[in-house]
Amino acid sequence: MKEKKKSAVSWILTWAGQKRIAYVWSVLLAIENVIFKILPYFIIADVVKLFLNGEKEFEIYFAKAVLIALSFIIAELLHSLSTALSHKATFAVLANIRKSCCDKLARVPLGYVKDTPSGTFKNIMVERIDSIETTLAHIVPEFTSNLLAPIVILIYFFLTDWRLALWSLVPVIVGFLSYFGMMLDYKPSFERTVQTTKDLNDAAVEYIDGIEVIKAFGKTESSYAKFTKAAMAYADSFISWMKRCSIFHGLMMVVTPYTLLTVLPFGAHYVANGTLAISDFVICIILSLGIVGPLITVGSYTDDLGKIGVIVGEVAGILEQPELERPEKSKCVPKDNSVTLDDVRFGYHDKEILHGVTMELKAGTVNAIVGPSGSGKSTIAKLIASLWDVDSGSIKIGGVDVKELAFADFNRKIAYVAQDNYLFNETVRENIRQGNTDATDEQIIEVTKKSGCYEFIMQLENGFDTVVGGAGGHLSGGERQRISIARAMLKDAPIVILDEATAYTDPENEAILQNSIAKLVAGKTLIVIAHRLSTVKDSDQIFVVNDGNVTAHDTHEELLVSCPLYKEMWNAHISVKDTVKEGE
Template sequence: MDLINKYIKENKIQYFISVLFAILGVISNLFVYIILSKVIVSLIDGNQDYNYYMQKIFLIFSCLLVKEIFMSLSTAISHKIAYQIIRDIRKNLMEKLFKMPLGDILNESTGKLKDIIVNQVDNTETTLAHIIPEMTANLVGPLILFIYMLVLDYRLSLISLIPLFIGGIFMSGPMKRMKVKFPQAVKIGQDMNNSIVEYINGIEVIKTFNQGEKSYKKYSENVYKKANYYYNWMGENTRDYAISMSIAPVGILTIIPFGLYFCMKGSLDGGVFLTLIILSFGTIQNIMRVMTFEDDIGRISTIFGEIKNILNSRELYHKDDNSEIKNYNIELKNVDFSYEKDIQVINNLNINIKEGSSNALVGESGSGKSTIAKLIAGFWDVDNGSISIGNVDIKSMSLEKLSNIISYVSQDNFLFDMSIMENIRIGNRSASDKEIIEVCKKSACHDFIMNLSEGYETRVGEAGSLLSGGERQRISIARAMIKNAPIIILDEATSYIDPENEALIQDAISELVRGKTLIIIAHRLNTITNVDKIFVIKNGYLADQGSHDELLQSSEDYHNLWETALKGEKND
């Protein structure tokens, strides 16, 4: 609960005001019962003063009006705070994801992350907006009223709590089940979300291989599993809820017999007896409102536990010591890296890349090329060794600073569901429309964009789904160009480009990397024959390095890769 306390403390003044208004609202409502009891006692005593009763009615109306005003103010303040906290939680989660190693994020299912960030964070609204002010008020108010009842007659006041106590015993069953059942319900819900995401994302494969029945079955089974789980869980609780809600509010069943007995024995005044009967309704009614928050209280620890697990996840180790980067030479020194323990991916790697040079990482699939590029970009931290830019260890740079000096273009660059113009402007928020259009002309984007229904204002769809793979990559290259970073990493950046446009894209890339430090990862070796240096990666090691011509003469590994590439081109 330390996490929820953290957010509450950040807004403690507003919460104090909200709770104060809620308490005043509940107390105003309790005065209605006190005044009403006096009216009934006066009627029984034979008071015929009409003005007296009109004054009491006016007081009751005033108390109800004051109650509504205070409760409205309390609710307005608490809801404002709640949505501010929900905003802050989501913002903190997004900032945390940015700081986490990429692998840790990819290892979490999309459905689970979506469930936590969207559904579970939304579920905190009841706790943050209602439980804190309303539960506090509905405990404090009845406590004050009960103290007043004790002053009138402690015996009957304590006896009035017997049904509430018995009802509370039956309510303990659902509360115990909540601690066990809700975490499992969250897991089942996340499994359902995963199957939905998988079904939607894989719909093309499902249709292609006629897997609709099998895939839909997995989806429907998870949906029914969640529905059945809640049905059985609520079925277990129904009896306990019914008994508790039937017994707890009827304190009158114990007050009347015992009160009559005390009156007959002469130890209790009739007026006090009637007053206690009426006041007991006010006390129990507010306590029953507290009991309605039982479900929310039971699941809040699980919800904040899920949020806390993400916020407490390991982060990439980066600190900004303000070291001046005097050049953009890149050095990997004795680098080791593994995604999982005991499975080494990069082994004692040493690479030097000069500022302004063009470089390529080549090797068989799974050799570690893309991993090296992602390590340079700061997506993961190395296990051992160091990576430096301009003699400054990248761990001594903030992630923001590192991101600003590197443009990373992969074969699967993501586009957001907004206009083409805004997708490209992500690379440079201050870029004008004119600058973006100029960049698009250089990256062979302009013509196809202008042929779209709304030109540069055309929305690209979720993850750029309304565009072809080649179109998405060209826009990604334009985004990298507008960023104008001194280091460019191209990870299979032209893999989806058709042969007709590849020459245009290569010209665009030449424009993009002019005077910059370039790292290319490519399977098409004919695209990297003119780079300054080629690094041959084999099983995470640096096998060879040199120019294309040098490696053809000296490196058996590179020669084999080149021969394979030539055969592939002939087959095409």
Template sequence: MDYLKRIWEYAETEKKWIKLAILLSSIGVLCGIMPYIFASSIINNLIQGNHDTKYYMLLCLFIFLGYSLKSILYSFALKISHKATFSILKNLRISIAQKLPRMPLGKIIDTSSGEFKTTIVDQVEKMERPLAHLLPEMTANILGPLFIIIYLLIIDWRLAILSLVSIPVGMIFMGLIMKDYASDYAKSVEVNTNMNKSIVEYINGIEVIKTFNQGENSYSKYENSIYANAEYFYKWMKKTQFSMSLSKAISPTTLITILPIGFLMYIGGSLEISSFIMVIILSLGVAGPLLAAINFIDSLAQVGTTVNRIDSILAADEQIHSDNITYFENYDIKIKDLHFAYDENKEILKGVDLFVEENTVNALVGPSGFGKSTIAKLIAGYWDISDGVVTIGDKNILDIPLRQLYDLVAFVSQDTFLFNDTVMENIRMGKVNARDDEVIEMAKASGCHEFIMSLEKGYQTIVGSGGSNLSGGERQRITIARAMLKNAPILILDEATAYIDPENEVKLQESISKLIEGKTVIIIAHRLSTVTDVDKIFLVEDGKISCAGDHEELLNKSNTYKDMWRANLKK
């Protein structure tokens, strides 16, 4: 099973402890067999008329030691396996956290937070049972019965075989369950993920829901996903209940064959009473551990789905860039014959050619859905480029280390995100080692200082999850201040003033004009009035640059631009 091999790979740093847990657990199971052996000796000696009290006391002591050692070793094994397991789970989550930045940023953005939550929290947590219990306990619970069966074969091979009859019969019913278990479990994960997505969406969208009085419709979607999750698990359990009950009822009935046939063999003279009693008692020790092992079969079936979900992140494609620091003589941006598709069946960019000179302000305009934001995000390194070339300062961006590329570009989107921290720390994200006075100075330069000081605790005000305690315009201005503090040579503004009222927009535009001096700037604009004074405008149509020039040139050269300008004037 490849997924068991993969689990063992997850446990790389803790293998010695998992092995020790398996060893202790196996010895514990063997110690658990001792009481059966000594109990049968006691019964045989009583039948034979042995009245030596000390002998029986000694055997009882061995029985007590067997149980005690089993419990002690089992406890130590579980302690070791759990300690190792939680270390493995920690490392798994760290590996996922370290993997995410190496994945295309666009892939991260396009995946719902509910789906990531299900994988990172729920699915990783489900590795606890196979790692802490399945490997040590299932191994031990298989080894224990194996040793008993070997011992039974030595005593009487006929009864040894008879003692196993009920187990495969019970397993037949278990097989009926396991036939579809993997697909059923995969479906349960899907249903649960959909529920998590709905919960996250409902909570994140509560403001919009209230604003447009869509509480009933939105709650219905949220409610339906929860009921769908509950209904699926109810039907699944109902479908498997009868077979599971039969399996657990039949498997341990080893005596159903041993007692009648063993009795016939005894009265027929082919079986001694001591051997008969020994087989009866030892056979009782076969079913218990095997049933305990069977209880892990559902975990085995789940492991495949769980591993696949975790590996969907750990084994996902990474952005492949050079590790060598690049030095730049300029920050010109050139794009040559760039093709790109999010979905292989739908190409977004169809051969883009573009040149942005350093220290100039440029705008990408055009109808929605034709690739403006995609061009900007490819420059910023959100995805790697496989068809075409993008260079910064004549250096292919694939030859620029990702960390350096992210330092080169400051990207401000209209979809702002703030951490649930203070205003001060949210701005400081642009430059983590910035002093408080530097943050405040940048806030003043960005036109944020006045509104920040009007907040209850000023710069120490907690903005709430995602910035929920602030208005859209306030969030936008803080993200702009954060980007400015970063002081990257290339600045991309994706409709960065979309949520700001006209009065403050004018002030902010004036602040931005001062702050972008000496930088290479690309503005994605939906309102043409905000970019009429830029150095160059690129008109994006149907995945290509159809026209370029300043505002007056485009009015004369492009009917599309002229129509967009007229529409802008009517607003």
């Protein structure tokens, strides 16, 4: 049976966690605020009766005025306390939501993250989550209290004169009908604004990220046209919605507040025919003025209530994504640092990429995976690094299926360096320290010397304290790669995966880097994905991958004899190297 999805309220209660009690107190204080706001109406009614009955003692009226003033002061204090509690709780809840999203993204398969534009995640986790602050901080206490106030006033109104109480509701009913007119097609209209907002975010991020290519190839006009189209669609989604609602909104705002339109003429008629006392008529006028204000405040929050379901749905869309299957605590302890792939199958979007891959990588050995572009070798590396889960088959570390290892235990085992490893907008030192947060500055310096990047770091403007920029943009591709390798080496994991990690390095630095890697991974299990075969020819084992299958595996010398594809790749590689040398 299909599992029932959690409602928006259920999600909010989950995120509220221990802050629920703060919301409860906020609502209780808001209710007390309502009591003290309504109290002046009863005092004024008493004042009117005293005045009509001929009471002339100033002290009595002064005492009533003081009570009214105190009621308003206490009401405002209670309101301040209520909103302070709800805001404090709300910002903690928003932090919990964002933390939940970040934690979730760390546990989902990489494919989901890669398939979703970064602008979409940014929009949901920043703007969209932030937009429910009003709903949680204000609506929870204020919506409750503003609904309660007119109910209490209406009860008193009906007890005073039920006829005028009914007549006072006529403008309110017109307002509600106008409101329902505004709500026609609300859901599709709002969803359209959400979609156009996403499209605009994605187009903006794409335009900014690709500005270098756009300028280089003279595609400014066509690329800008895409952004402009998204911006126009975004504007039109709001403007067309506002046009449809403008008449209903105008009618609601003009008619609804004027309860006196019905109370004054009919009240005067009832007084004239002797069925309503003048004192009660004055009281009814005062009460009618207190009905609509809170209802308009409630109405102002309906848009927030309407969109909260959509926003929570977007956040839930992230939080309900299937995760990599891992236990909280490891079920077994790996016996060594070997890696075994047994009949592994994997695909993207229903297209199988790997077709029954089997590999045995012994502990402490150097293993290379080579093959033509698009053969699936990087996919194998990402599966070993648990960036995805296999569709079938298994991957084992030391004889234990990775699905039986907790994330923390698995992460201690693996260091992964990709071709395009990301650097954060921090100093060089702090980017390297992410490999081991407990590392000292001396250890960081030592690992950079061993990984061949100490010299270029010292040539930077501020050495190790140089900020690398967003995604390491202040550094060259080769410099970013060497820092990434130093970071992985500092982690000191027993299994190291280098996924074309030397792709950006020049031949001179590549030789230095290969020698450094050889020293740093001594005694560890090394898995290298490489397109330069000369860098992996001394590997203990070389796996040749073609079209998602392992077609051969052996040493370099043996493969030159037994594997035509490998021999062809090697000859092509040597030919390119010779051509480069001749060009020099």
